[in-house]
Amino acid sequence: MKTTLLATTLLIGSAISSFADTIEVEMLNQNEAGDRMVFSPEIIRAEVGDVIRFIPTDNSHNAQSVKDALPEGQEDFRGRMNQEVEYTVTEAGLTAVICLPHQVMGMVALVVVGDDFSNADQLLDARIPGKGMEKLETLIEEARATVPTAEDAAEQGS
Numbered sequence: 001m002k003t004t005l006l007a008t009t010l011l012i013g014s015a016i017s018s019f020a021d022t023i024e025v026e027m028l029n030q031n032e033a034g035d036r037m038v039f040s041p042e043i044i045r046a047e048v049g050d051v052i053r054f055i056p057t058d059n060s061h062n063a064q065s066v067k068d069a070l071p072e073g074q075e076d077f078r079g080r081m082n083q084e085v086e087y088t089v090t091e092a093g094l095t096a097v098i099c100l101p102h103q104v105m106g107m108v109a110l111v112v113v114g115d116d117f118s119n120a121d122q123l124l125d126a127r128i129p130g131k132g133m134e135k136l137e138t139l140i141e142e143a144r145a146t147v148p149t150a151e152d153a154a155e156q157g158s
């Protein structure tokens, strides 16, 4: 009986994850690890059709894309300060997301769609000042090194 239940749950889980997800990303003054001025999570794995919602949990943050640091054909976005903004994923590839006032402090996130890293060099040529570019480099390396398992994907989809 228990086995049947588990199997059913897994089946439902995988069925749901094939539909579009809404992924929530918080903008924080400090995360649980003690890092200041950060997106949480900083690496956002998504699929085409998903919506990524950036939430101003703490004040004085925004989320926006960077010129030439998103996949070809993907519409850019620019959230206002202290406002929620949604980014609807239409293309595979990498997108750099910054908080305008804190990009120099490294407040950068990386959207990875379809595990496609083909525009990584383009992102590294983008104009992101201060510690922002260092952070972006680190996030790209980290995302490349950590390919999620099917189990992780199911968890993220729930």
Ligand SMILES: [Cu+2]
Residues within 6 Å of the ligand: 027, 037, 038, 060, 061, 062, 099, 100, 101, 102, 107
């Ligand atoms: Cu910020």
